[in-house]
Amino acid sequence: MLPLLMTTMPGMKRDCGGAAAVLGAFKVAVKQGFKDNLHALFCLAENSVGPNATRPDDIHTLYSGKTVEINNTDAEGRLVLADGVSYACKDLGAEIVLDIATLTGAQGIATGKYHAAVLTNSEEWENACVKAGRKCGDLVHPLVYCPELHFNEFSSAMADMKNSVADRENAQSSCAGLFIASHIGFDWPGVWVHVDIASPVHTGERATGYGVALLLSLFGRASEDPLLYTVSPLGEDDEEENLQRDSKRRRLV
Template sequence: MGIGHYSAHNCVLEAFTLAKTLNIAEPTVIRGEELLARGMGGLYGVGRAAAQAPALVCLSYLAPGASQSVAWVGKGIVYDTGGLSIKARSSMVGMKGDCGGAAGALGAFAAFVSEQPDINVHCVLCLAENAVGPNATRPDDIHRLYSGRTVEINNTDAEGRLVLSDGVVYAQRDLKADTIVDIATLTGAQGTATGKYHAAIVSNCGGLERRCVVAGLRCGELTHPLPYAPELHFPEFTSVVADMKNSVADRNNAQPSCAGLFVLSHLGFDFRGGWLHIDMAAPAHSGERATGYGVALLNVLFGAHSSSRLLRALAPPTK
């Protein structure tokens, strides 16, 4: 049984097993009420109605003498009912795979660290079940996220961006990552924008975006850039009672770009590090099966830092 079929608790156990296999330190786990106490209201709010508590899990590989640090942040919604904005019957089938981003990040971390890279690598898993219950987040609720910014909930089925936002800020604030990549089965509109085979990407760094396209061509996990225009797209989240809403006003205005910008807004549009958003909702599956998308892409994208001759040969030029 793959990680895509697991509960949040079993994903935590999987992280501990992997740490032991890789001979690295045990993962950091922030779970349940501790998330709320730490200010991670996005992840906590999404998962608080589930039978098992939501959790942020961080695995870290620290390379001797490394001066650079990268964090891979994966959306790990182990099952997505849509919450109180509940999905239709046909739309809910297959939502055991809504943790494809976390699965890809974890698989990539396992493969990359086994080749002893020369940079620090962190894998941040944002794990929750978006369930229906008495404690479920309601439309009109306001959550304060780890960034300190407040979010008015107008769609509980736009939950992935909430957990990712807490994850990327953890990567920035707690891990001091120079480059942050978030990967997620985030929007149904991704498939409309870039199709079944190309993940949609958006970045604050043109060089990082171009390298991701090249890496995708070289490994077969294809990507295509989205528009990056915060001044045109972020106003879709305007709220009169909070810093932003969590879902767009106009679903025809570049939805996948908007979703990525929501995540970036919690780092800040002036974030000086490199940020890359990978929406792989469609390429994450083929029919009823998961594809493992993201493992090869992340390994090749950062392959210049690997001891593997194959990954170094496939890695896109860094300049």
């Protein structure tokens, strides 16, 4: 029997980068004063062999009530994230749900080593993520959001969906995000934002701390900190419209 050489698992300690970003941003947001309801959910998965480990062809019923056929045991993060966003909607009544994770190696191919990938059902929030990234240095670039074309990659004859795509050359990072979104529903009226930070979360073997500044900048309008309020892009368009309206009113008077 040949020994199994594990060459890809060392260094996976950085795979907690999404949870680390949420923890860091949540701590600072609370410390600086946050005026809205803010919840931090940590969707954690342990990669260990044991009698309760997930096996190929297992079918799990997730918190959303939907069933998932496991065709890739390494696509475990999206399972717990799907439960997390479902819990946020069903139990916490959240109107805005943002998940951030080191979800796919394909993110680095899609948007590179320095830009995280954002996938969202809101054009306003997509633009806000890009602007916030430019202001704080945690750069972001949009992915294609097209569930009507991409979600069929998860088709299953046994369950509501599989947990990994059929075609790995068809927008992998977008598809992985859509898997998460499907557990709150593509017709959900709230704002859902997914940020894949697999590449910018590290440089070599060291973590970069990516994500903390991005989240604080993005949600800065709800902060009592004047600097965070200033750098947040959300609401900027409304302020510009008000300034233009006031200027026009003064000219008329």
